[in-house]
Amino acid sequence: MSTDHVTYGSAGTESTGPGAEDPFAPGYDTTEGRIFNVSGGDWDTISAAPEGEKERIVVNMGPQHPSTHGVLRLILELDGETVTEARCGIGYLHTGIEKNMEFRSWVQGVTFVTRMDYLAPLFNETAYCLAVEKLLGITDDIPERASTIRVMMMELNRVSSHLVALATGGMELGALSAMIYGFRDRELILDIFEMVTGLRMNNAYIRPGGVAQDLPDGAEEKIRDTVKLLRKRLKDTTNLLVDNSIWMGRTVGIGYLDLTGCMALGITGPVLRSTGLPHDLRKSQPYCGYENYDFEVVTETTCDVYGRFLIRVNEMEQSLRIVEQALDRLKPGPVMVADKKIAWPSKLSVGSDGQGNSAEHIKEIMSESMEALIHHFKLVTEGFKVEPGQAYVAIESPRGELGCHVVSSGGTRPYRVHFRDPSFTNLQAVAAMGEGGQVADIIGAVASIDPVMGGVDR
Amino acid sequence: MTDMTAPLPVIPPGVTNLELLDARDGAFGVKGSGDTSGFGGLVDPRVMPGASQAPFGGWFDEVAEEIELSLAEQGLPFASATEKVVVDRGEITFFVRREHLVAFVRVLRDEPGLRFEMCSGVSGVHYPSDAGRELHAVYHFLSITHNRRIRVEVTAADADPHIPSIVAVYPTCDWHERETWDFFGIVFDGHPALTRIAMPDDWPGHPQRKDYPLGGIPVEYKGATIPPPDQRRSYN
Numbered sequence: 077m078s079t080d081h082v083t084y085g086s087a088g089t090e091s092t093g094p095g096a097e098d099p100f101a102p103g104y105d106t107t108e109g110r111i112f113n114v115s116g117g118d119w120d121t122i123s124a125a126p127e128g129e130k131e132r133i134v135v136n137m138g139p140q141h142p143s144t145h146g147v148l149r150l151i152l153e154l155d156g157e158t159v160t161e162a163r164c165g166i167g168y169l170h171t172g173i174e175k176n177m178e179f180r181s182w183v184q185g186v187t188f189v190t191r192m193d194y195l196a197p198l199f200n201e202t203a204y205c206l207a208v209e210k211l212l213g214i215t216d217d218i219p220e221r222a223s224t225i226r227v228m229m230m231e232l233n234r235v236s237s238h239l240v241a242l243a244t245g246g247m248e249l250g251a252l253s254a255m256i257y258g259f260r261d262r263e264l265i266l267d268i269f270e271m272v273t274g275l276r277m278n279n280a281y282i283r284p285g286g287v288a289q290d291l292p293d294g295a296e297e298k299i300r301d302t303v304k305l306l307r308k309r310l311k312d313t314t315n316l317l318v319d320n321s322i323w324m325g326r327t328v329g330i331g332y333l334d335l336t337g338c339m340a341l342g343i344t345g346p347v348l349r350s351t352g353l354p355h356d357l358r359k360s361q362p363y364c365g366y367e368n369y370d371f372e373v374v375t376e377t378t379c380d381v382y383g384r385f386l387i388r389v390n391e392m393e394q395s396l397r398i399v400e401q402a403l404d405r406l407k408p409g410p411v412m413v414a415d416k417k418i419a420w421p422s423k424l425s426v427g428s429d430g431q432g433n434s435a436e437h438i439k440e441i442m443s444e445s446m447e448a449l450i451h452h453f454k455l456v457t458e459g460f461k462v463e464p465g466q467a468y469v470a471i472e473s474p475r476g477e478l479g480c481h482v483v484s485s486g487g488t489r490p491y492r493v494h495f496r497d498p499s500f501t502n503l504q505a506v507a508a509m510g511e512g513g514q515v516a517d518i519i520g521a522v523a524s525i526d527p528v529m530g531g532v533d534r
Numbered sequence: 535m536t537d538m539t540a541p542l543p544v545i546p547p548g549v550t551n552l553e554l555l556d557a558r559d560g561a562f563g564v565k566g567s568g569d570t571s572g573f574g575g576l577v578d579p580r581v582m583p584g585a586s587q588a589p590f591g592g593w594f595d596e597v598a599e600e601i602e603l604s605l606a607e608q609g610l611p612f613a614s615a616t617e618k619v620v621v622d623r624g625e626i627t628f629f630v631r632r633e634h635l636v637a638f639v640r641v642l643r644d645e646p647g648l649r650f651e652m653c654s655g656v657s658g659v660h661y662p663s664d665a666g667r668e669l670h671a672v673y674h675f676l677s678i679t680h681n682r683r684i685r686v687e688v689t690a691a692d693a694d695p696h697i698p699s700i701v702a703v704y705p706t707c708d709w710h711e712r713e714t715w716d717f718f719g720i721v722f723d724g725h726p727a728l729t730r731i732a733m734p735d736d737w738p739g740h741p742q743r744k745d746y747p748l749g750g751i752p753v754e755y756k757g758a759t760i761p762p763p764d765q766r767r768s769y770n
Contacts, residue, residue: 167732175742179763210623339651342706353678360681458769464555464582465622468674468685470654479654481672485555486580488769492742494657496674501655504709533732 135515139168143248143519146529150506150518159518162510164503169533177493181459182208183420185490187280189480192495193531194277195240198233199473200495200531201282202226203480206363208284210467211484212460214413221409222286223364228299228402229272229281230364231395235306236265237474238388238395239313245385245523246317249326257313264302271295286412289424296403303396310396314389327382331509331521334379341508342501345476346391347525349375350383357472368405369398381524388526391474416451417460459488475499475526497531555580556663585618593682594626600647601628601638610637617689627685632697635688639700642675642684650675650684653700655710658718660743668692669720673700673707690720699725717742 103112133154138144149165177185189204190197209215243258266276272295273281281288317323335351354373358366374390376383412419441449462484470479476498485491502525509521557579589595602612617629630638642650654674667689676683690697699722701707711722712731719740739746750762
């Protein structure tokens with residue numbers, strides 16, 4: 077149905093006022109009210125460019141574009157196929173996580189931060205928990221088993237995150253097989269997460285003071301088997317791309333950013349290591365006992381998309397090495413600090429339907445110990461207090477330096493939590509990597525940064 | 535909730551240069567009814583860690599001395615560039631006066647003995663009770679050469695929310711300063727294009743300030759109503 081006229085009621089007429097001219101809808105008065113004509117104007121008068129100005133074509137790539145990694149909006153100014161200017165529009169996934177955390181207890185914060193960089197949830201949780209533990213002054217009291225489990229889970233998470241980076245990056249450049257096999261292998265790791273934490277994503281597994289629960293029976297064997305399987309499969313998957321001349325044609329020399337550029341723009345992670353600088357916080361400022369593991373910091377010197385791809389491939393191999401060492405280091409023991417006021421009082425168990433409270437704990441507080449019930453109630457609803465002060469903890473996430481700045485005013489809730497997300501900082505490099513190149517190479521450059529918009533916008 | 539004139543019976547030992555954040559009274563957030571718990575008379579001052587005096591310990595002294603020397607070369611005494619130095623929980627914080635921030639961070643970047651190549655960005659913290667310096671901008675710097683990390687904190691008043699931009703020294707702060715402007719309303723003078731980054735361009739207000747409400751609606755479930763998070767009972 078098409079109409080030439082849109083009729084508004086008389087109330088609408090009065091609000092615009094008689095005689096008010098809308099530049100986009102000229103109108104005239106009738107006995108039924110004012111009638112607006114929205115049939116539009118002459119295109120030539122609208123688009124007539126000023127004399128002598130060169131034609132500019134500005135293309136909005138995204139925010140709904142499959143190859144922009146979620147809701148990234150690239151604003152590209154083009155001259156033919158050449159990108160003359162590239163700008164990023166972000167904020168489409170801003171969810172106010174940092175603000176929300178100021179209204180929840182310290183422990184509940186974990187549930188929020190895990191949703192930031194959703195491909196590396198365990199890193200967000202660890203950064204936050206390490207910061208809270210630093211504020212509490214209990215960094216040295218974390219049981220060794222808890223730290224070892226954290227390291228193991230983080231490294232598995234690094235593999236799954238890099239697999240997504242390769243899978244989506246490959247898909248965006250047309251290598252669909254890499255996508256299929258990358259997601260297939262990631263599934264193996266998500267199965268482990270599901271077994272250990274009850275959830276595949278948004279785990280909220282790492283808590284201030286330790287981890288939510290110990291590894292279930294059979295987890296260690298399953299992880300060992302999976303690591304063996306992954307070793308073989310990763311080789312198959314990456315063989316599709318390493319030395320593949322089409323892949324190299326799309327990635328070698330593309331998205332160039334040297335060490336000076338990385339330093340100025342604050343770039344960390346694989347992008348920085350592709351310039352040859354072996355900067356890895358796991359080595360330089362170890363946390364969670366990383367100094368006890370034998371692994372190498374992978375670097376390349378090509379400064380391009382291909383170098384970053386190779387770094388991710390080789391880092392997965394190193395991560396599997398760390399996972400195996402962590403499995404060997406696992407000794408029986410507690411997985412939460414001894415301080416009952418900090419340790420999450422509600423013991424959890426993974427039931428057949430996922431995560432839930434342990435039946436023994438419910439029995440104890442509901443029918444055996446009044447004091448246990450009171451403590452449970454106080455600690456769950458109110459939580460623990462943290463002495464005033466601030467702390468900054470940075471860890472090496474799959475994308476670079478993931479920093480967590482936490483301020484406490486002495487209460488049971490964070491006063492301010494800020495995440496320095498590596499995706500956010502690294503995305504600033506898009507202009508430096510892409511300007512002057514082809515439109516198609518912008519895709520490769522963004523894929524090599526591997527931004528996760530949940531982390532960028534928070 | 536806040537009663538700044540209340541007597542402060544407790545001053546934590548070892549804290550000098552008190553920086554009172556807040557003083558809370560009572561224990562259960564109940565106001566306007568009889569105190570049957572006996573906790574109503576409690577007054578709990580919340581004090582941020584106070585200023586530290588040299589020696590700060592470890593490499594902190596090396597960094598502080600190096601900064602002092604380098605600033606002196608430019609004719610800028612350390613005491614006039616910085617407000618105070620706080621060492622707490624193994625981290626060192628330099629409170630820098632905003633008019634000297636750019637000179638200060640340039641020294642951090644360029645001096646061979648300091649070499650803080652990497653800026654981890656800036657974020658804001660809003661302390662409404664810190665009269666005259668409500669807005670704090672917090673910077674973290676990493677020296678890869680020396681493997682050190684320091685924090686720089688700069689304050690500004692709500693009435694005059696201006697802090698010089700350090701984008702010229704650390705280009706990485708471009709987006710971070712835009713984000714801090716967006717969420718806290720701190721104006722970074724000299725930023726090449728200080729526009730909102732996460733919120734829509736025409737958004738009113740700066741959402742992460744303490745005077746900006748969280749928002750939310752009550753949720754009804756099986757007849758019971760649960761208020762939004764910012765209106766629930768707070769034990770803070």
